[in-house]
Amino acid sequence: MTRILTTTALALSMAMPAAALDLGSMSDADRAALHQEIRNYLLENPEVIMEAVAVLEQRQQQDQVNADQELVDTHSAAIFNDDHSWVGGNPEGDITVVEFLDYRCGYCKRAYNDVKQLLEKDGNIRFVVKEFPILGEASMLASRFAIATKLEAGDDAYETLHDALMAFNGDITEPALKRLASSFGLDADAILARMDDAAVSEAIAQNHALGGVLQITGTPTFVMGDQMVRGYVPLEGMEQIVAELRKE
Structure with missing residues:
Protein backbone atom coordinates (compact mmCIF):
# COMPACT_ATOMS: atom_id res chain seq x y z
CA MET A 1 0.00 0.00 0.00
CA HIS A 75 36.33 3.69 3.95
CA SER A 76 38.67 3.12 1.00
CA ALA A 77 41.78 2.48 3.11
CA ALA A 78 40.12 -0.30 5.11
CA ILE A 79 38.56 -1.77 1.98
CA PHE A 80 41.55 -1.80 -0.34
CA ASN A 81 44.66 -1.64 1.84
CA ASP A 82 44.23 -3.29 5.23
CA ASP A 83 47.13 -5.13 6.85
CA HIS A 84 45.62 -8.63 7.01
CA SER A 85 43.76 -9.54 3.81
CA TRP A 86 45.28 -11.73 1.13
CA VAL A 87 45.99 -9.98 -2.20
CA GLY A 88 45.99 -11.98 -5.42
CA GLY A 89 45.65 -11.42 -9.14
CA ASN A 90 48.01 -8.69 -10.28
CA PRO A 91 49.10 -6.73 -7.17
CA GLU A 92 49.90 -3.78 -9.47
CA GLY A 93 46.62 -3.99 -11.40
CA ASP A 94 44.79 -0.84 -12.47
CA ILE A 95 41.47 -2.08 -11.03
CA THR A 96 41.00 -3.57 -7.56
CA VAL A 97 38.23 -6.10 -6.91
CA VAL A 98 37.45 -6.87 -3.26
CA GLU A 99 35.25 -9.82 -2.31
CA PHE A 100 33.59 -10.35 1.07
CA LEU A 101 32.99 -14.10 1.19
CA ASP A 102 31.93 -17.03 3.33
CA TYR A 103 33.21 -20.53 2.54
CA ARG A 104 29.77 -22.06 3.16
CA CYS A 105 27.99 -19.61 0.85
CA GLY A 106 26.65 -21.33 -2.27
CA TYR A 107 26.74 -18.14 -4.32
CA CYS A 108 30.35 -17.50 -3.23
CA LYS A 109 31.26 -20.94 -4.53
CA ARG A 110 29.40 -20.16 -7.74
CA ALA A 111 31.24 -16.84 -8.08
CA TYR A 112 34.62 -18.45 -7.41
CA ASN A 113 35.11 -19.77 -10.95
CA ASP A 114 33.87 -16.51 -12.47
CA VAL A 115 36.35 -14.49 -10.40
CA LYS A 116 39.16 -16.90 -11.27
CA GLN A 117 38.39 -16.58 -14.99
CA LEU A 118 38.19 -12.80 -14.69
CA LEU A 119 41.66 -12.62 -13.13
CA GLU A 120 43.16 -15.03 -15.68
CA LYS A 121 41.57 -13.41 -18.74
CA ASP A 122 42.22 -9.82 -17.74
CA GLY A 123 45.65 -10.01 -16.12
CA ASN A 124 45.49 -6.46 -14.78
CA ILE A 125 43.16 -6.81 -11.80
CA ARG A 126 44.22 -6.71 -8.16
CA PHE A 127 42.06 -9.07 -6.08
CA VAL A 128 41.53 -8.79 -2.33
CA VAL A 129 39.79 -11.46 -0.23
CA LYS A 130 37.88 -10.35 2.85
CA GLU A 131 37.17 -13.30 5.14
CA PHE A 132 33.55 -12.63 6.17
CA PRO A 133 32.12 -15.65 8.00
CA ILE A 134 28.43 -15.04 8.68
CA LEU A 135 26.80 -18.44 8.17
CA GLY A 136 27.50 -20.09 11.48
CA GLU A 137 30.23 -21.79 13.44
CA ALA A 138 31.48 -23.88 10.51
CA SER A 139 32.01 -20.70 8.48
CA MET A 140 33.92 -19.15 11.37
CA LEU A 141 36.03 -22.30 11.72
CA ALA A 142 36.94 -22.25 8.01
CA SER A 143 37.90 -18.56 8.06
CA ARG A 144 39.97 -18.95 11.20
CA PHE A 145 41.81 -21.87 9.63
CA ALA A 146 42.41 -19.95 6.40
CA ILE A 147 43.77 -16.88 8.18
CA ALA A 148 45.89 -19.06 10.47
CA THR A 149 47.31 -20.73 7.35
CA LYS A 150 48.35 -17.33 6.01
CA LEU A 151 50.01 -16.41 9.29
CA GLU A 152 51.76 -19.76 9.71
CA ALA A 153 52.68 -20.70 6.14
CA GLY A 154 52.41 -17.56 4.03
CA ASP A 155 50.41 -16.19 1.11
CA ASP A 156 50.97 -19.09 -1.31
CA ALA A 157 49.73 -21.60 1.24
CA TYR A 158 46.71 -19.39 1.96
CA GLU A 159 45.85 -19.23 -1.74
CA THR A 160 46.08 -23.01 -2.05
CA LEU A 161 43.87 -23.58 0.98
CA HIS A 162 41.45 -20.83 -0.03
CA ASP A 163 40.95 -22.46 -3.44
CA ALA A 164 40.42 -25.83 -1.78
CA LEU A 165 37.87 -24.44 0.68
CA MET A 166 35.92 -22.79 -2.13
CA ALA A 167 35.68 -26.18 -3.85
CA PHE A 168 35.01 -28.11 -0.62
CA ASN A 169 31.47 -29.51 -0.26
CA GLY A 170 31.70 -31.62 2.90
CA ASP A 171 31.14 -30.74 6.54
CA ILE A 172 33.71 -28.24 7.80
CA THR A 173 35.23 -29.68 10.95
CA GLU A 174 38.69 -29.52 12.48
CA PRO A 175 39.53 -33.09 11.36
CA ALA A 176 38.37 -32.27 7.82
CA LEU A 177 40.45 -29.09 7.73
CA LYS A 178 43.45 -30.95 9.09
CA ARG A 179 43.16 -33.58 6.35
CA LEU A 180 42.74 -30.85 3.74
CA ALA A 181 45.85 -28.95 4.85
CA SER A 182 47.90 -32.15 5.15
CA SER A 183 46.98 -33.10 1.59
CA PHE A 184 48.94 -30.04 0.43
CA GLY A 185 51.93 -30.80 2.63
CA LEU A 186 51.08 -28.10 5.17
CA ASP A 187 51.70 -28.47 8.90
CA ALA A 188 48.08 -28.84 9.92
CA ASP A 189 48.81 -29.09 13.64
CA ALA A 190 50.76 -25.83 13.60
CA ILE A 191 47.92 -24.13 11.74
CA LEU A 192 45.31 -25.47 14.17
CA ALA A 193 47.40 -24.19 17.05
CA ARG A 194 47.22 -20.64 15.65
CA MET A 195 43.50 -20.52 14.98
CA ASP A 196 42.80 -18.69 18.24
CA ASP A 197 45.64 -16.19 17.85
CA ALA A 198 44.71 -12.59 18.55
CA ALA A 199 45.72 -11.68 15.00
CA VAL A 200 43.16 -14.14 13.58
CA SER A 201 40.37 -12.80 15.79
CA GLU A 202 41.31 -9.21 14.99
CA ALA A 203 41.26 -9.80 11.22
CA ILE A 204 37.76 -11.25 11.36
CA ALA A 205 36.56 -8.55 13.77
CA GLN A 206 37.85 -5.81 11.48
CA ASN A 207 36.17 -7.38 8.46
CA HIS A 208 32.87 -7.70 10.32
CA ALA A 209 33.09 -4.10 11.52
CA LEU A 210 33.83 -2.90 8.00
CA GLY A 211 30.95 -4.96 6.64
CA GLY A 212 28.69 -3.30 9.18
CA VAL A 213 29.53 0.25 8.12
CA LEU A 214 29.24 -0.77 4.46
CA GLN A 215 25.81 -2.27 5.22
CA ILE A 216 26.83 -5.69 3.93
CA THR A 217 24.23 -8.27 4.94
CA GLY A 218 25.07 -11.14 2.60
CA THR A 219 27.78 -12.81 0.60
CA PRO A 220 29.27 -12.53 -1.86
CA THR A 221 29.58 -8.75 -1.83
CA PHE A 222 32.09 -7.13 -4.17
CA VAL A 223 33.70 -3.73 -4.22
CA MET A 224 34.91 -3.04 -7.74
CA GLY A 225 36.64 0.29 -8.06
CA ASP A 226 34.18 2.77 -6.55
CA GLN A 227 31.18 0.48 -7.00
CA MET A 228 29.65 -1.93 -4.52
CA VAL A 229 28.06 -5.02 -6.04
CA ARG A 230 25.79 -6.84 -3.63
CA GLY A 231 25.32 -10.47 -4.60
CA TYR A 232 26.43 -12.87 -7.30
CA VAL A 233 27.43 -11.43 -10.66
CA PRO A 234 28.37 -13.70 -13.59
CA LEU A 235 31.66 -13.30 -15.43
CA GLU A 236 30.13 -11.21 -18.22
CA GLY A 237 28.70 -8.76 -15.71
CA MET A 238 32.01 -8.36 -13.91
CA GLU A 239 33.82 -7.83 -17.19
CA GLN A 240 31.34 -5.11 -18.12
CA ILE A 241 31.82 -3.33 -14.77
CA VAL A 242 35.62 -3.47 -15.17
CA ALA A 243 35.36 -2.08 -18.70
CA GLU A 244 33.18 0.80 -17.49
CA LEU A 245 35.59 1.57 -14.64
CA ARG A 246 38.46 1.82 -17.08
CA LYS A 247 36.56 4.40 -19.12
CA GLU A 248 36.25 6.74 -16.13
Whole structure:
Protein backbone atom coordinates (compact mmCIF):
# COMPACT_ATOMS: atom_id res chain seq x y z
CA MET A 1 0.00 0.00 0.00
CA THR A 2 2.81 2.43 0.88
CA ARG A 3 4.47 1.81 -2.46
CA ILE A 4 1.18 2.39 -4.33
CA LEU A 5 0.61 5.67 -2.49
CA THR A 6 4.16 6.78 -3.15
CA THR A 7 4.02 5.96 -6.83
CA THR A 8 0.60 7.53 -7.14
CA ALA A 9 1.96 10.77 -5.71
CA LEU A 10 4.88 10.54 -8.12
CA ALA A 11 2.50 9.95 -11.00
CA LEU A 12 0.50 13.00 -10.04
CA SER A 13 3.61 15.11 -9.82
CA MET A 14 4.48 13.97 -13.34
CA ALA A 15 1.02 14.67 -14.68
CA MET A 16 0.05 17.90 -12.91
CA PRO A 17 1.70 21.29 -12.32
CA ALA A 18 2.90 22.06 -8.79
CA ALA A 19 0.27 24.77 -8.27
CA ALA A 20 -2.53 22.27 -8.86
CA LEU A 21 -1.31 20.19 -5.91
CA ASP A 22 -1.68 23.01 -3.34
CA LEU A 23 -4.50 21.27 -1.48
CA GLY A 24 -4.23 23.58 1.49
CA SER A 25 -5.85 26.46 -0.39
CA MET A 26 -8.80 24.38 -1.60
CA SER A 27 -12.22 24.06 -0.07
CA ASP A 28 -13.45 20.62 0.99
CA ALA A 29 -15.70 20.51 -2.07
CA ASP A 30 -12.86 21.45 -4.43
CA ARG A 31 -10.59 18.90 -2.79
CA ALA A 32 -13.22 16.15 -3.17
CA ALA A 33 -13.71 17.09 -6.81
CA LEU A 34 -9.96 16.96 -7.40
CA HIS A 35 -9.74 13.55 -5.76
CA GLN A 36 -12.46 12.28 -8.06
CA GLU A 37 -10.68 13.73 -11.10
CA ILE A 38 -7.46 12.05 -10.03
CA ARG A 39 -9.24 8.73 -9.58
CA ASN A 40 -10.87 9.02 -12.97
CA TYR A 41 -7.56 9.95 -14.59
CA LEU A 42 -5.75 6.98 -13.08
CA LEU A 43 -8.54 4.56 -14.01
CA GLU A 44 -8.44 5.83 -17.60
CA ASN A 45 -4.61 5.88 -17.71
CA PRO A 46 -3.35 3.03 -15.46
CA GLU A 47 -0.08 2.92 -17.38
CA VAL A 48 0.89 6.13 -15.55
CA ILE A 49 1.19 4.10 -12.33
CA MET A 50 3.57 1.65 -14.00
CA GLU A 51 5.61 4.50 -15.43
CA ALA A 52 5.80 6.06 -11.97
CA VAL A 53 6.89 2.75 -10.42
CA ALA A 54 9.68 2.49 -12.99
CA VAL A 55 10.82 6.05 -12.28
CA LEU A 56 10.71 5.45 -8.52
CA GLU A 57 12.76 2.24 -8.78
CA GLN A 58 15.30 3.97 -11.00
CA ARG A 59 15.65 6.81 -8.51
CA GLN A 60 16.01 4.38 -5.60
CA GLN A 61 18.66 2.39 -7.45
CA GLN A 62 20.61 5.55 -8.24
CA ASP A 63 20.30 6.69 -4.62
CA GLN A 64 21.74 3.33 -3.52
CA VAL A 65 24.61 3.61 -6.01
CA ASN A 66 25.41 7.13 -4.79
CA ALA A 67 25.27 6.05 -1.14
CA ASP A 68 27.52 3.05 -1.83
CA GLN A 69 30.06 5.18 -3.66
CA GLU A 70 30.19 7.56 -0.70
CA LEU A 71 30.72 4.62 1.67
CA VAL A 72 33.50 3.21 -0.50
CA ASP A 73 35.22 6.58 -0.70
CA THR A 74 34.98 7.14 3.06
CA HIS A 75 36.33 3.69 3.95
CA SER A 76 38.67 3.12 1.00
CA ALA A 77 41.78 2.48 3.11
CA ALA A 78 40.12 -0.30 5.11
CA ILE A 79 38.56 -1.77 1.98
CA PHE A 80 41.55 -1.80 -0.34
CA ASN A 81 44.66 -1.64 1.84
CA ASP A 82 44.23 -3.29 5.23
CA ASP A 83 47.13 -5.13 6.85
CA HIS A 84 45.62 -8.63 7.01
CA SER A 85 43.76 -9.54 3.81
CA TRP A 86 45.28 -11.73 1.13
CA VAL A 87 45.99 -9.98 -2.20
CA GLY A 88 45.99 -11.98 -5.42
CA GLY A 89 45.65 -11.42 -9.14
CA ASN A 90 48.01 -8.69 -10.28
CA PRO A 91 49.10 -6.73 -7.17
CA GLU A 92 49.90 -3.78 -9.47
CA GLY A 93 46.62 -3.99 -11.40
CA ASP A 94 44.79 -0.84 -12.47
CA ILE A 95 41.47 -2.08 -11.03
CA THR A 96 41.00 -3.57 -7.56
CA VAL A 97 38.23 -6.10 -6.91
CA VAL A 98 37.45 -6.87 -3.26
CA GLU A 99 35.25 -9.82 -2.31
CA PHE A 100 33.59 -10.35 1.07
CA LEU A 101 32.99 -14.10 1.19
CA ASP A 102 31.93 -17.03 3.33
CA TYR A 103 33.21 -20.53 2.54
CA ARG A 104 29.77 -22.06 3.16
CA CYS A 105 27.99 -19.61 0.85
CA GLY A 106 26.65 -21.33 -2.27
CA TYR A 107 26.74 -18.14 -4.32
CA CYS A 108 30.35 -17.50 -3.23
CA LYS A 109 31.26 -20.94 -4.53
CA ARG A 110 29.40 -20.16 -7.74
CA ALA A 111 31.24 -16.84 -8.08
CA TYR A 112 34.62 -18.45 -7.41
CA ASN A 113 35.11 -19.77 -10.95
CA ASP A 114 33.87 -16.51 -12.47
CA VAL A 115 36.35 -14.49 -10.40
CA LYS A 116 39.16 -16.90 -11.27
CA GLN A 117 38.39 -16.58 -14.99
CA LEU A 118 38.19 -12.80 -14.69
CA LEU A 119 41.66 -12.62 -13.13
CA GLU A 120 43.16 -15.03 -15.68
CA LYS A 121 41.57 -13.41 -18.74
CA ASP A 122 42.22 -9.82 -17.74
CA GLY A 123 45.65 -10.01 -16.12
CA ASN A 124 45.49 -6.46 -14.78
CA ILE A 125 43.16 -6.81 -11.80
CA ARG A 126 44.22 -6.71 -8.16
CA PHE A 127 42.06 -9.07 -6.08
CA VAL A 128 41.53 -8.79 -2.33
CA VAL A 129 39.79 -11.46 -0.23
CA LYS A 130 37.88 -10.35 2.85
CA GLU A 131 37.17 -13.30 5.14
CA PHE A 132 33.55 -12.63 6.17
CA PRO A 133 32.12 -15.65 8.00
CA ILE A 134 28.43 -15.04 8.68
CA LEU A 135 26.80 -18.44 8.17
CA GLY A 136 27.50 -20.09 11.48
CA GLU A 137 30.23 -21.79 13.44
CA ALA A 138 31.48 -23.88 10.51
CA SER A 139 32.01 -20.70 8.48
CA MET A 140 33.92 -19.15 11.37
CA LEU A 141 36.03 -22.30 11.72
CA ALA A 142 36.94 -22.25 8.01
CA SER A 143 37.90 -18.56 8.06
CA ARG A 144 39.97 -18.95 11.20
CA PHE A 145 41.81 -21.87 9.63
CA ALA A 146 42.41 -19.95 6.40
CA ILE A 147 43.77 -16.88 8.18
CA ALA A 148 45.89 -19.06 10.47
CA THR A 149 47.31 -20.73 7.35
CA LYS A 150 48.35 -17.33 6.01
CA LEU A 151 50.01 -16.41 9.29
CA GLU A 152 51.76 -19.76 9.71
CA ALA A 153 52.68 -20.70 6.14
CA GLY A 154 52.41 -17.56 4.03
CA ASP A 155 50.41 -16.19 1.11
CA ASP A 156 50.97 -19.09 -1.31
CA ALA A 157 49.73 -21.60 1.24
CA TYR A 158 46.71 -19.39 1.96
CA GLU A 159 45.85 -19.23 -1.74
CA THR A 160 46.08 -23.01 -2.05
CA LEU A 161 43.87 -23.58 0.98
CA HIS A 162 41.45 -20.83 -0.03
CA ASP A 163 40.95 -22.46 -3.44
CA ALA A 164 40.42 -25.83 -1.78
CA LEU A 165 37.87 -24.44 0.68
CA MET A 166 35.92 -22.79 -2.13
CA ALA A 167 35.68 -26.18 -3.85
CA PHE A 168 35.01 -28.11 -0.62
CA ASN A 169 31.47 -29.51 -0.26
CA GLY A 170 31.70 -31.62 2.90
CA ASP A 171 31.14 -30.74 6.54
CA ILE A 172 33.71 -28.24 7.80
CA THR A 173 35.23 -29.68 10.95
CA GLU A 174 38.69 -29.52 12.48
CA PRO A 175 39.53 -33.09 11.36
CA ALA A 176 38.37 -32.27 7.82
CA LEU A 177 40.45 -29.09 7.73
CA LYS A 178 43.45 -30.95 9.09
CA ARG A 179 43.16 -33.58 6.35
CA LEU A 180 42.74 -30.85 3.74
CA ALA A 181 45.85 -28.95 4.85
CA SER A 182 47.90 -32.15 5.15
CA SER A 183 46.98 -33.10 1.59
CA PHE A 184 48.94 -30.04 0.43
CA GLY A 185 51.93 -30.80 2.63
CA LEU A 186 51.08 -28.10 5.17
CA ASP A 187 51.70 -28.47 8.90
CA ALA A 188 48.08 -28.84 9.92
CA ASP A 189 48.81 -29.09 13.64
CA ALA A 190 50.76 -25.83 13.60
CA ILE A 191 47.92 -24.13 11.74
CA LEU A 192 45.31 -25.47 14.17
CA ALA A 193 47.40 -24.19 17.05
CA ARG A 194 47.22 -20.64 15.65
CA MET A 195 43.50 -20.52 14.98
CA ASP A 196 42.80 -18.69 18.24
CA ASP A 197 45.64 -16.19 17.85
CA ALA A 198 44.71 -12.59 18.55
CA ALA A 199 45.72 -11.68 15.00
CA VAL A 200 43.16 -14.14 13.58
CA SER A 201 40.37 -12.80 15.79
CA GLU A 202 41.31 -9.21 14.99
CA ALA A 203 41.26 -9.80 11.22
CA ILE A 204 37.76 -11.25 11.36
CA ALA A 205 36.56 -8.55 13.77
CA GLN A 206 37.85 -5.81 11.48
CA ASN A 207 36.17 -7.38 8.46
CA HIS A 208 32.87 -7.70 10.32
CA ALA A 209 33.09 -4.10 11.52
CA LEU A 210 33.83 -2.90 8.00
CA GLY A 211 30.95 -4.96 6.64
CA GLY A 212 28.69 -3.30 9.18
CA VAL A 213 29.53 0.25 8.12
CA LEU A 214 29.24 -0.77 4.46
CA GLN A 215 25.81 -2.27 5.22
CA ILE A 216 26.83 -5.69 3.93
CA THR A 217 24.23 -8.27 4.94
CA GLY A 218 25.07 -11.14 2.60
CA THR A 219 27.78 -12.81 0.60
CA PRO A 220 29.27 -12.53 -1.86
CA THR A 221 29.58 -8.75 -1.83
CA PHE A 222 32.09 -7.13 -4.17
CA VAL A 223 33.70 -3.73 -4.22
CA MET A 224 34.91 -3.04 -7.74
CA GLY A 225 36.64 0.29 -8.06
CA ASP A 226 34.18 2.77 -6.55
CA GLN A 227 31.18 0.48 -7.00
CA MET A 228 29.65 -1.93 -4.52
CA VAL A 229 28.06 -5.02 -6.04
CA ARG A 230 25.79 -6.84 -3.63
CA GLY A 231 25.32 -10.47 -4.60
CA TYR A 232 26.43 -12.87 -7.30
CA VAL A 233 27.43 -11.43 -10.66
CA PRO A 234 28.37 -13.70 -13.59
CA LEU A 235 31.66 -13.30 -15.43
CA GLU A 236 30.13 -11.21 -18.22
CA GLY A 237 28.70 -8.76 -15.71
CA MET A 238 32.01 -8.36 -13.91
CA GLU A 239 33.82 -7.83 -17.19
CA GLN A 240 31.34 -5.11 -18.12
CA ILE A 241 31.82 -3.33 -14.77
CA VAL A 242 35.62 -3.47 -15.17
CA ALA A 243 35.36 -2.08 -18.70
CA GLU A 244 33.18 0.80 -17.49
CA LEU A 245 35.59 1.57 -14.64
CA ARG A 246 38.46 1.82 -17.08
CA LYS A 247 36.56 4.40 -19.12
CA GLU A 248 36.25 6.74 -16.13
